[in-house]
Amino acid sequence: MNRLRFLIFLIAVLSFGAVTNITAQTNLQNISSINVDDISDQQLIQLLQQAQKSGLTDAELLQQAQSRGMSAAQVQKLELRIKKLRTKNNESSNTQPDSTLTRQGRQLNYKPDTTDTLYTNKDLFESLKPKIFGADIFKNKNSSFEPNLKLATPLNYIVGPNDQLNISVYGSSLVNWKLEVSPEGNINIPGVGILNVGSKTIEQATALIKSRLAANNYAVGRGTSVQVTLGNIRSIQVIIIGQVAKPGTYTLPSLATVFNALYMAGGPNDNGSLRQIEVIRNNHIIRHLDVYDFLLKGDQKNNITLQDQDIVRVPTYRTRVQLVGEIKIPALFEVLPGESLDNIITYAGGFTDSAYTARIKVSQVSDQQRKITDVLEADYKNYIPLRGDKYTIEPIIYRFENRVVIKGAVFRPGDYELQSGLTLLQLIDKAAGLKEDAFTERGTITRLKPDNSTEIIGFNVKDVINKSVNIPLQREDIVNISSIFDLRDKYTVTINGNVRKPGKFAFSENMKVEDLILKAGGFAEGASTNRIEVARRITDADPSSKNSSVSQVFSVNIDGKLKPADANFVLTPFDIVSVYSLPGYEKQKTVKVEGEVLYPGSYTIKSKNEKISDLIARAGGLTASADAAGGSLKRDNFAILGIDKNKADTASVNAERSARINRLKQSYKDSTKTTTDTVQQRNNYVGIELDKILKSPGSKTDLLLENGDVIRVPKQQQIVRVNGQVLYPSAVVFDKSKSFNDFVSNAGGYGPDALRRGAYVVYPNGTVKGTRKFLFFNNHPSVKPGSEIYVPKKSESKGNTAQTILGFTTGLASLGAIILGILSLNK
Secondary structure (H helix, E strand, O other): OHHHHHHHHHHHHHHHOOOOOHHHHHHOOOHHHOOHHHOOHHHHHHHHHHHHHHOOOHHHHHHHHHHOOOOHHHHHHHHHHHHHHHHHHHHHOOOOOOOOOOOOOOOOOOOOOOOOHHHHOOOOOHHHOOOEOOHHHHOOOOOOOOOOOOOOOOOOOEOOOOOEEEEEEEEOOOEEEEEEOOOOOEEEEOOOEEEEOOOOEHHHHHHHHHHHHHHOOOOEOOOEEEEEEEOOOOEEEEEEEEOEOOOEEEEEEOOOEHHHHHHHOOOEOOOEOOOOEEEEEOOEEEEEEOHHHHHHHOOOOOOOEOOOOOEEEEOEOOEEEEEEEOEOOOEEEEEOOOOOHHHHHHHOOOEOOOEOOOEEEEEEEOOOOEEEEEEEHHHOOOOOOOOOOEEEEOEOOOOOOOEEEEEEOEOOOEEEEOOOOOEHHHHHHHOOOEOOOEOOOOEEEEEEOOOOOEEEEEEOHHHHHOOOOOOEOOOOOEEEEOEHHHHOOOOEEEEEEOEOOOEEEEOOOOOEHHHHHHHOOOEOOOEEEEEEEEEEEOOOOOOOOOOOOOEEEEEEOOOOOOOOOOOOOEOOOOOEEEEEEOOOOOOOOEEEEEEOEOOOEEEEOOOOOOEHHHHHHHOOOEOOOEOHHHOEEEOOOHHHHOOOHHHEOOHHHHHHHHHHHHHHHHHOOOOOOOOOOOOOOEOOEEOOOHHHHHHOOOOOOOOEOOOOOEEEEOEOOOEEEEEEOEOOOEEEEOOOOOOHHHHHHHOOOEOOOEOHHHOEEEOOOOOEEEOEEEOOEEEOOOOOOOOEEEEOEOOOOOOHHHHHHHHHHHHHHHHHHHHHHHHHHHO
16 A cells, blocks of 8 residues: 555656645645555655656655655655665666666666556556547547548549549439539530539539530520539548647548648657647648647638648647636637637636635746745636646635534524524524424533634523523534433333244333233243243342342233233333243153154154153164164253254264264375364263163153154164274274274274274264273273274374373383282382
8 A cells, every 4th residue: 555655646747747636635644654665666666757847856746745644754765765676677787778767868777567567557657647538539549530421522622633423413404414524624514515613612613514405405404404523532642740649641631621730640749739720721720720629619611631742830829827726617728819818718618516716726836946936816817827827726625614513403493604694593493493302401512712622511401492501602613412311321122922023122101011922923932921020120229138039020910811900010121021931831851763663753742751761662663673772762852952053963964974074184294284183172972871761661761751862773783983093094893703993903993093992882872981090000891783993093293292201101000019019019
């Protein structure tokens, strides 16, 4: 951002010279905060290019930067950067003589990096240059000024060689001729002879033709008519010289005008005049064309049709001035002798609606520097613009000379005119009076003091309304009359429990419990109407008493149909109404049985003491292939388990994730360094022993069913899954003769990061058993069919080495003590 502000600032300086452009000023945010260290060498080189084009030396450039708010330290840095850059470039100029940054006797021939964002926008500097009024008319692709060759032939058209004349004779005689004009300007009329029409207008040529035909026995004017039109037109050559974009000789249609010729040549260049364009014919200036006449009035009287070998010359402009600021068309305007500032303002379309027109600031060219002059409005018609004048039209000041403001609890708040002798009561009347909720004890007037500081003046609104107080108002007074609702918390009441839309509602006076229930959508199914509690705030609690009340609770019985009654309970602000369920009201609870039962599916709990064995019996019992020992209970009830069911996950999923991570580590050992052990997931399985439950129904392990329980009875299991920090996580065929380590060996054995003492087994019923440690030995749990062995990863903390050594030495000491004790007993 510092770079962008720096560039905009210096571009503005370099584009417009030492004079500040109002538009550029508004775009500058904070030049004082620019850090020169953030400016790249490429950006600095381009700025030096612009400085050279604008005629600024390094010292002038630095002076401009300091005058715009850049700190002295940053200016010094900028100076050192420029010197260093020039020195570096001078050294490289020995091998590259065409590349230099010096200003005297050389050119800046730096080729910018086209990938830089500064150079991708080619119009960056062009857009900052002031626009020349009228110059774009010849650069607009939509306005080519191409002559219309299908129009009727102009009567003043001069006939010349290679033109084709269409002569139509009709009436008593009927004949049509298409005759081409010879290089000598003659046409040969069949049966009539040669007639010279060259250098004559169409009107004159028509008269000659009619006269010759009448002399040759054509009854012209006596029943015979003659019409002469132009057929194919000739081409002419026009020379365009002077300050145009593309001077040269152009071949144009003979109907072409001066504008057509100028468009073909690209129009006047930046130094060309738009107001004194000369048309030279036979070494004499026959016309002076002013483009402003066409732009401002649509006048084309001097936009004449050109003839062969005409010369269009565009001289350099004499005087050009610039208008910026609050003007409708800010641009550079060319001034002719005898024109005043008022004429230039007219050319610019006049002032904008927010322009300050009483005076205009003029930046003028003095002998060796510039100076500022003020031109008053009365002198606009008399002030003669000078070369290099720059007129700045400033906006009006955004302040009011006769404004007062009223806010708050009035019917029409806003800005009002400060009339002579206006009082506070009159202003309230203009605002259509006070609202009913106006706080009448106190109002305020924020008044602007002479030093632009403010003061608050308080008043009693009642006294003003009763005319016992009369306060005259001043300019920029702000009257504020508060509403009673602005001076207190928003009054609400709350309803919870068995209603259709519980929540907070706006409080209203004389609101009853029945009214609030209606706002909440009425009672929900199973709501009790005989016992509704209302909790009310206490404002007089005893802070010195430990058992002081924190709320006042009322019990209310209402009619279930919400009929009006005399004893309705009236609510106060911030009351909390609680609606409870009917005693004994229960919603249906559903459980599910999956797997090897005769009738798997969803079942509704019949009684509060229904247990797992009862549900299996309702499902028809187990099938012949069922594994009762592997039966599991999945319970997602947060209130019962105390876990978040959204975070629940089985240990098998955790193991699978770890296995995938380990495989990725082996495949991408050099690139993957961010994966550590996965976060331990929650297990939402309750470990049950279904085989024992079915053998002893109603025992302590026969759990009561809860809503959402899922009981799954698997088939007889034949495999054991081994996951985690093993070399090849896999499923191993169960063999009761195999030990824990045998199953791990079938999965490739322990991995290098395996934490053997932390290995555990997840049984099919959801229970988990871990490895126990005895002295130096790991006592692994037994493995059953369908189990899952999981080997976690070692911790990477640095403190483990010291802890391992300490545990090892402690174990050795304990073993030595046991051996000594045994030896002592034997003795």
